[in-house]
Amino acid sequence: xxxxxxxxxxxxxxxxxxxxxxxxxxxxxxxxxxxxxxxxxxxxxxxxxxxxxxxxxxxxxxxxxxxxxxxxxxxxxxxxxxxxxxxxxxxxxxxxxxxxxxxxxxxxxxxxxxxxxxxxxxxxxxxxxxxxxxxxxxxxxxxxxxxxxxxxxxxxxxxxxxxxxxxxxxxxxxxxxxxxxxxxxxxxxxxxxxxxxxxxxxxxxxxxxxxxxxxxxxxxxxxxxxxxxxxxxxxxxxxxxxxxxxxxxxxxxxxxxxxxxxxxxxxxxxxxxxxxxxxxxxxxxxxxxxxxxxxxxxxxxxxxxxxxxxxxxxxxxxxxxxxxxxxxxxxxxxxxxxxxxxxxxxxxxxxxxxxxxxxxxxxxxxxxxxxxxxxxxxxxxxxxxxxxxxxxxxxxxxxxxxxxxxxxxxxxxxxxxxxxxxxxxxxxxxxxxxxxxxxxxxxxxxxxxxxxxxxxxxxxxxxxxxxxxxxx
Numbered sequence: 001x002x003x004x005x006x007x008x009x010x011x012x013x014x015x016x017x018x019x020x021x022x023x024x025x026x027x028x029x030x031x032x033x034x035x036x037x038x039x040x041x042x043x044x045x046x047x048x049x050x051x052x053x054x055x056x057x058x059x060x061x062x063x064x065x066x067x068x069x070x071x072x073x074x075x076x077x078x079x080x081x082x083x084x085x086x087x088x089x090x091x092x093x094x095x096x097x098x099x100x101x102x103x104x105x106x107x108x109x110x111x112x113x114x115x116x117x118x119x120x121x122x123x124x125x126x127x128x129x130x131x132x133x134x135x136x137x138x139x140x141x142x143x144x145x146x147x148x149x150x151x152x153x154x155x156x157x158x159x160x161x162x163x164x165x166x167x168x169x170x171x172x173x174x175x176x177x178x179x180x181x182x183x184x185x186x187x188x189x190x191x192x193x194x195x196x197x198x199x200x201x202x203x204x205x206x207x208x209x210x211x212x213x214x215x216x217x218x219x220x221x222x223x224x225x226x227x228x229x230x231x232x233x234x235x236x237x238x239x240x241x242x243x244x245x246x247x248x249x250x251x252x253x254x255x256x257x258x259x260x261x262x263x264x265x266x267x268x269x270x271x272x273x274x275x276x277x278x279x280x281x282x283x284x285x286x287x288x289x290x291x292x293x294x295x296x297x298x299x300x301x302x303x304x305x306x307x308x309x310x311x312x313x314x315x316x317x318x319x320x321x322x323x324x325x326x327x328x329x330x331x332x333x334x335x336x337x338x339x340x341x342x343x344x345x346x347x348x349x350x351x352x353x354x355x356x357x358x359x360x361x362x363x364x365x366x367x368x369x370x371x372x373x374x375x376x377x378x379x380x381x382x383x384x385x386x387x388x389x390x391x392x393x394x395x396x397x398x399x400x401x402x403x404x405x406x407x408x409x410x411x412x413x414x415x416x417x418x419x420x421x422x423x424x425x426x427x428x429x430x431x432x433x434x435x436x437x438x439x440x441x442x443x444x445x446x447x448x449x450x451x452x453x454x455x456x457x458x459x460x461x462x463x464x465x466x467x468x469x470x471x472x
Contacts, residue, residue, distance in 0.1 A: 001044075002016070002017050002018035002020075002021060002044075002045075003016040003017055004017055004018070004021045007020070007021065007044075007046075008044040008070070009021075009042070009043065009044040009045035009046065009071075010041050010042065010043045010044055010045065012030040013030065013033075014030075015030060018042070018044070018045045019031075019042060019045055019051060019055075020045050020046050020047065020048070020051060027051075027054065031054065031058055034058045034063060037062075037063070037064040037085075037086075038063055038064055039063070039064050039065040039066070039067070039086070040055065040058065040059070040063050040065075040066045040067065041067045042055065042067065042068055042071050043067050043068070043069040043070050043071060044069070044070040044071060045071050045072075046071070046072045046074055047071055047072065047073045047074065047075070048074055048075060049074075049075035049076075052073065052075060052077065056078075056079070056082065059079075059082050059084070060082060060083075062083060062085050063084075063085065063086065064085065064086035065086040065087045065088070065089075066084055066086065066087075066088045066089070067089045068088075068089065068090045068093045069089050069090070069091045069092055069093065070091070070092045070093065071090075071093050071094075072093075072094045072096065073093065073094065073095050073096060073097070073099070074096050074097075075096070075097050076097035076098045076099075076100075076119070077095055077097065077098070077099045077100065078100050079099075079100060079101045079104055080100050080101065080102040080103055080104065081102070081103050081104065082104050082105070083104075083105045083107065084104070084105070084106050084107060084108070084110070085107050085108070086107075086108055087108045087109045087110070087111075087130070088106055088108070088109070088110045088111070089110075089111045090110075090111065090112045090115050091111055091112070091113045091114055091115065092113070092114045092115060093112070093115045093116070094115070094116045094118070095115070095116065095117045095118060095119060095121070096118050096119070097118070097119045098119035098120050098121070098122075099117050099119060099120075099121045099122070100121075100122045101121075101122065101123045101126050102122050102123070102124050102125060102126070103124075103125045103126065104123070104126045104127070105126075105127045105129070106126070106127065106128045106129060106130065106132070107129045107130070108129065108130040109130035109131050109132075109133075110128055110130065110131075110132050110133070111132075111133040112132075112133065112134045112137050113133050113134070113135045113136060113137065114135070114136050114137060115134070115137045115138075116137070116138045116140065117137070117138065117139045117140060117141070117143070118140045118141070119140075119141055120141045120142045120143075120144075120163075121139055121141070121142070121143050121144070122143075122144045122145075123143075123144070123145045123148050124144050124145065124146045124147055124148065125146075125147045125148065126145075126148045126149075127148070127149050127151070128148070128149065128150045128151060128152070128154065129151050129152070130151070130152055131152040131153060131154070131155075132150050132152075132153075132154040132155070133154070133155050134154065134155065134156045134159050135155055135156070135157045135158055135159065136157070136158040136159060137156075137159050137160070138159070138160045138162070139159070139160065139161050139162060139163060139165070140162050140163070141162065141163040142163040142164040142165075142166075143161055143163065143164070143165045143166070144164075144166050145165075145166065145167045145170055146166050146167065146168040146169055146170060147168070147169045147170060148167075148170045148171075149170070149171045149173070150170070150171065150172045150173060150174075150176070151173040151174075152173060152174055153172050153173060153174035153175040153176060153177075153196070154172060154176055154177070155177040156176075156177060156178045156181050157177050157178070157179045157180055157181070158179070158180045158181065158182075159178070159181045159182070160181070160182045160184070161181065161182065161183045161184060161185070161187065162184050162185070163184075163185055164185050164186050164187075164188075165183055165185070165186070165187040165188070166187075166188050167187075167188065167189045167192050168188055168189065168190045168191055168192065169190070169191040169192065169282070170189075170192050170193075171192075171193045171195075172192075172193065172194045172195060172196075172198070173195050174195055174196045175194070175196045175197045175198070175199070176192075176194050176197070176198045176199070177199050178198075178199060178200045178203055179199050179200070179201045179202055179203065180201070180202045180203060181200065181203045181204075182203070182204045182206070183203065183204065183205050183206060183207060183209060184206040184207060185206065185207040186207045186208050186209070186210075187205065187207065187208075187209045187210065187211075188210045189210065189211050189212060189214055190210060190212065190213060190214070190282060191213065191214070191282035191283075192212070192214045192215075193214065193215045193283075193284055193287070194214070194215065194216045194217060194218075194220075195217050195287065196217055196218050197216070197218050197219045197220075197221065198214070198216045198219075198220050198221065199219075199221040200220075200221060200222050200225055201221050201222070201223045201224055201225070202223070202224045202225065203222075203225050203226075204225070204226045204227075205225065205226070205227040205228070205229065205231055206228055206229065207229055208229050208230060208231075208232075209227065209229070209230075209231040209232065210232050211231065211232065211233045211234070211235070212232070212233055212234035212235045212254075212280070212283075213234040213235070213236075213280040213281055213282050213283050214234070214235050214236075214283065215235070215236050215237070215283045215284045215285070215287055215288075216235055216236070216237040216238070216240075217237075217238065217287040217288065218237075218238050218239070219237070219238060219239045219240075219241060220233075220235055220237045220239070220240045220241070220258070221241050222240065222241065222242045222245050223241050223242065223243045223244050223245060224243075224244045224245060225242075225245045225246065225247075226245075226246045227245075227246065227247055227248045227251065228248055229248055229250075230248055230249065230250030230251050230252070231247060231248070231251045231252075232251070232252050232254075233251075233252070233253045233254065233255070234252075234254040234255075234276070234280055235254075235255055235256070235258060235280075235283075236255075236256045236257055236258070236279075236280055236283045236284070236285055236287075236288055237255065237257070237258040237288065238257070238258065238259070238288055238289075239258060239259045239260075239261075240253070240255060240258045240259070240260045240261070241261045242260065242261060242262050242265050243261050243262070243263040243264055243265065244263070244264045244265060245262075245265045245266070246265070246266045246268070247265065247266070247267050247268065247271055248268050248269065249268050249269020249270060249271075249305075250269060250270065250271075251267070251271045251272070252271075252272045252274070253271075253272065253273045253274070254272075254274045254275075254276050254280075255273075255274070255275060255276060255294040255312075256275070256276040256279070256280055256283075256285075256294055257285070257288050257290065257291060257292055257293075257294060258294050258295075259294075259295050259296075259297050260273065260294065260295070260296045260297060260312075261297050261298045262296070262298065262299050262302050263298045263299070263300045263301055263302065264300070264301040264302060265302045265303075266302075266303050266304075267302065267303065267304040267305065267306075267307055268305060269305055269306065270305070270306040270308065271304065271306070271307055271308070272308045272310065273296065273307070273308070273309050273310070273312060274294075274310045274311060274312070275293055275294035275310065275311040275312040275313070276294065277311060292313075293311075293312070293313045293335065294311075294312050294313065295312060295313035295314070295315070295316065295317070295335075296309065296312050296313070296314055296317045297316060297317060297318070298317060298318045299317060299318065299319050299322045300318045300319070300320055300321045300322065301321040301322070301323075302321075302322050302323065303323040303324070304322075304323065304324060304327055304328070305324075305327060306327055306329070307327060307328050307329065308329045308330075308331060309328065309329070309330050309331070310330070310331035310332045311331070311332040311335075312335065313335040314335050314336050314337075315335055315336055315337035315362065316337070316362050317361075317362060318362055318363055318366065319361060319363055319377050319381070320363045320366070320369065320370065320373050320374065320377070321373070322377070325376070325377055325380040325381060325384075326380045326383065326384065328380070328381065328384050329384055330384060330385055330386055330389070331386070336359045336360065336361065336392060337359070337360050337361075337362060338358075338359060338360070339358050339359075339360045358395035358398055358399065359391070359392045359395035359396065359399075360395070360399060361374065361377060361378065361381070361396075361399070363377060364399060364403065371403050374403055375400045375403045378396040378397065378399045378400035378403070379396075379397070379400050381396055382394075382396035382397050382400070
């Protein structure tokens with residue numbers, strides 16, 4: 001440690017004081033041995049503009065490991081265009097002025113854990129060839145990380161972005177972790193690419209958030225996020241998990257090829273979930289294997305005010321436990337599953353029964369399921385469907401009656417609903433009613449003809465007694 005009073009800087013060899021407390025001659029002597037592959041250690045040192053200029057000259061010679069842990073850079077720090085050939089550590093460093101790492105090449109690992117950037121910070125066009133760590137760092141003003149490349153991925157866990165945060169067109173060669181991050185103002189990730197996972201679990205969005213158009217090769221995690229302003233997600237991904245999230249009014253999830261989970265999410269105001277029929281701009285679809293329509297896997301336990309679902313596959317979606325299903329609206333065609341017509345196995349007697357084809361909810365065939373809840377879901381969703389989806393609405397009302405019939409607590413109720421099903425298809429199967437009407441008409445006609453003697457063979461004319469034929 002530096003022997004100077006109130007200084008916690010690392011002493012420079014061969015002196016007992018840090019670089020900041022050496023005169024110019026001593027400083028030159030202390031830095032004379034620095035060269036390619038050597039370590040620069042300025043931990044805890046208060047770095048002035050003059051000292052930083054000297055150090056930057058040495059860094060330009062291609063040093064090995066560089067340690068700025070706990071240092072205070074009391075001026076604007078311009079590292080632009082430098083190359084760090086060894087591991088770099090700025091853990092706990094305080095940048096009192098602006099910090100520019102524009103175009104910097106970090107050829108090994110770089111750590112900014114717990115660093116404070118009191119001025120604007122730029123990592124635009126920077127290359128991180130190793131793993132980059134910014135956990136619990138604080139950006140007090142704007143942070144620009146556009147067009148940066150994180151070859152081995154990066155971690156921003158618990159990082160605070162007090163100003164504007166821009167990650168446009170950045171590329172994460174592996175994972176990008178933003179778990180528990182705090183975005184207090186606008187955040188933009190347009191054209192960002194994640195070659196594996198992108199996690200925002202537990203993140204807080206205090207300003208407008210533009211997450212995309214982005215590409216996530218595996219999973220985009222938005223579990224337990226909190227937003228006080230609208231979040232726009234436009235993503236090509238394999239899976240998008242929003243379980244337990246709190247999304248503000250105006251939030252839009254525009255997805256392509258992705259499977260979405262919204263279990264136990266809280267959706268305030270109007271929230272839109274849309275499938276993107278065409279490729280999103282600034283995305284890389286070849287990272288995603290299967291070309292499919294965006295689908296919603298689960299809305300179980302979600303609480304919502306107004307949810308609009310448009311052009312998404314709902315064939316495997318679970319709705320059980322959804323609060324206020326009457327607030328769900330649909331745009332475009334609702335892609336529910338089809339139950340084909342045919343013989344089906346059943347419990348009881350007879351062991352098989354004919355099942356007519358219809359649109360169904362996946363909840364009906366989840367074991368076990370709550371009949372009352374699923375019947376209510378059919379009723380509410382049938383009312384929410386658009387007029388052009390009359391067939392689906394009729395199938396949902398039919399499904400409600402089927403569940404009521406199969407799970408009626410009293411035998412007389414089951415018989416009554418069974419008769420209603422057999423004769424009229426619950427009033428929803430017009431052809432069944434017409435068939436029974438035709439059978440009834442044929443039976444009535446046959447009975448009438450039989451009663452009048454028609455069809456009993458030829459009959460002889462009746463002649464009154466005493467009358468004879470005259471031969472004329």
